[in-house]
Amino acid sequence: xxxxxxxxxxxxxxxxxxxxxxxxxxxxxxxxxxxxxxxxxxxxxxxxxxxxxxxxxxxxxxxxxxxxxxxxxxxxxxxxxxxxxxxxxxxxxxxxxxxxxxxxxxxxxxxxxxxxxxxxxxxxxxxxxxxxxxxxxxxxxxxxxxxxxxxxxxxxxxxxxxxxxxxxxxxxxxxxxxxxxxxxxxxxxxxxxxxxxxxxxxxxxxxxxxxxxxxxxxxxxxxxxxxxxxxxxxxxxxxxxxxxxxxxxxxxxxxxxxxxxxxxxxxxxxxxxxxxxxxxxxxxxxxxxxxxxxxxxxxxxxxxxxxxxxxxxxxxxxxx
Amino acid sequence: xxxxxxxxxxxxxxxxxxxxxxxxxxxxxxxxxxxxxxxxxxxxxxxxxxxxxxxxxxxxxxxxxxxxxxxxxxxxxxxxxxxxxxxxxxxxxxxxxxxxxxxxxxxxxxxxxxxxxxxxxxxxxxxxxxxxxxxxxxxxxxxxxxxxxxxxxxxxxxxxxxxxxxxxxxxxxxxxxxxxxxxxxxxxxxxxxxxxxx
Ligand code: FES
Numbered sequence: 001x002x003x004x005x006x007x008x009x010x011x012x013x014x015x016x017x018x019x020x021x022x023x024x025x026x027x028x029x030x031x032x033x034x035x036x037x038x039x040x041x042x043x044x045x046x047x048x049x050x051x052x053x054x055x056x057x058x059x060x061x062x063x064x065x066x067x068x069x070x071x072x073x074x075x076x077x078x079x080x081x082x083x084x085x086x087x088x089x090x091x092x093x094x095x096x097x098x099x100x101x102x103x104x105x106x107x108x109x110x111x112x113x114x115x116x117x118x119x120x121x122x123x124x125x126x127x128x129x130x131x132x133x134x135x136x137x138x139x140x141x142x143x144x145x146x147x148x149x150x151x152x153x154x155x156x157x158x159x160x161x162x163x164x165x166x167x168x169x170x171x172x173x174x175x176x177x178x179x180x181x182x183x184x185x186x187x188x189x190x191x192x193x194x195x196x197x198x199x200x201x202x203x204x205x206x207x208x209x210x211x212x213x214x215x216x217x218x219x220x221x222x223x224x225x226x227x228x229x230x231x232x233x234x235x236x237x238x239x240x241x242x243x244x245x246x247x248x249x250x251x252x253x254x255x256x257x258x259x260x261x262x263x264x265x266x267x268x269x270x271x272x273x274x275x276x277x278x279x280x281x282x283x284x285x286x287x288x289x290x291x292x293x294x295x296x297x298x299x300x301x302x303x304x305x306x307x308x309x310x311x312x313x314x315x316x317x318x319x320x
Numbered sequence: 321x322x323x324x325x326x327x328x329x330x331x332x333x334x335x336x337x338x339x340x341x342x343x344x345x346x347x348x349x350x351x352x353x354x355x356x357x358x359x360x361x362x363x364x365x366x367x368x369x370x371x372x373x374x375x376x377x378x379x380x381x382x383x384x385x386x387x388x389x390x391x392x393x394x395x396x397x398x399x400x401x402x403x404x405x406x407x408x409x410x411x412x413x414x415x416x417x418x419x420x421x422x423x424x425x426x427x428x429x430x431x432x433x434x435x436x437x438x439x440x441x442x443x444x445x446x447x448x449x450x451x452x453x454x455x456x457x458x459x460x461x462x463x464x465x466x467x468x469x470x471x472x473x474x475x476x477x478x479x480x481x482x483x484x485x486x487x488x489x490x491x492x493x494x495x496x497x498x499x500x501x502x503x504x505x506x507x508x509x510x511x512x513x514x515x516x517x518x
Binding site: 111112113184185186187188189190191210211212213214215216217218 | 342343344345411412414415416417418419439440441442444445
């Protein structure tokens, strides 16, 4: 079976934080201890919704050294394919669920002399775990956190009371914005940037850092792409000799799994590279949505990331 | 001057690049001997306006040509050892966005790269270009002593006197290649020394 190892957990807390965000706490059904993780890791949560199984990644926000439970915060997305809505409406205390072992695609570079964190909205969650990790090691960090409004500022109170000197909050509705030019100018050598938030924010920070000469290796980012719905299409899986239909609301990876074909994955969000699959034949257009393939590879249409990317056209044959 | 093509080797052996001007407010260029030519190759008035050059001539006569480019700061050091405190000072005061360019001998580039890495610059973000002598900075794996500017293989350790075989095994931390005793089994049976790349 692909993906990280699975853990059976029980939901022990469902705590709505505000209109959009709810926190969930998972404890192992076995009663034992969970694996430790490092700040920035995520878990993939399995959601059984009738005969559909969704697997969505969520950043772990609890203390990485607390092995009694994991917590995640889920922002409801009414536009999406329903994973977050399922969590908000179908999950309650006492439910048993299956989650994956933690996987970290957004870890701290501990060689850094300073960690400069930039969060947008629900992108705050991995930083909550990273801050706990850094505090233990007396790490040098600073957080800049942009939220839509005070009412939607998840964990703002907690952060500003525990770390008044290291946390800076910006509210969009009060026209407060991160002054990136000033922030990036004059940071000591050895500073690393971590950014998690909407795509626009990630692109903005990466472009600015590159423009003023920050090494690529010192700029870390994480954006989980939720697979987008799209037109249904047909795919031939050459190795398993199957022809499958990808529905409007499911991803190519989900359709492959539904057909009983084991396909590799880790993040299911276009970031980790695990699901990379060779294209044997494509007559039509591959709609690349991942962050993994280089632009030249995307243009070449010889590879596809089935967790987020789709196809429109006549024939698609995959080496799977 | 044409550049020396190092033969392909094991993974441990550093691969040097070709300098190119990069975006950034501040630039630190460290060169010895013929490395000056690589700096002259990319120097423009705009680039030089933000550049601090640290140059160790080692007998070459490029200092005036470098000075004539009007770098923001120019320092000429008699040896690497005499320049290292200045290099550390510049790195200590620098901020993110500093671009580091190293050019000249492998010993110079390796040692300066170690300083830049210590200061927090990922080694993959440091530019290099080999120019001039292909002599190596060698560490004797037996006595740990460093012998600079080794041109032949085998060579005699300048500290313990063992006959050492020149390996491509490189230590980024020491900025040196490893030299291993060549006649341990059969003392005195030492092949005729020849140039490292002969
Ligand atoms: S599963 Fe990570 S990129 Fe597709």
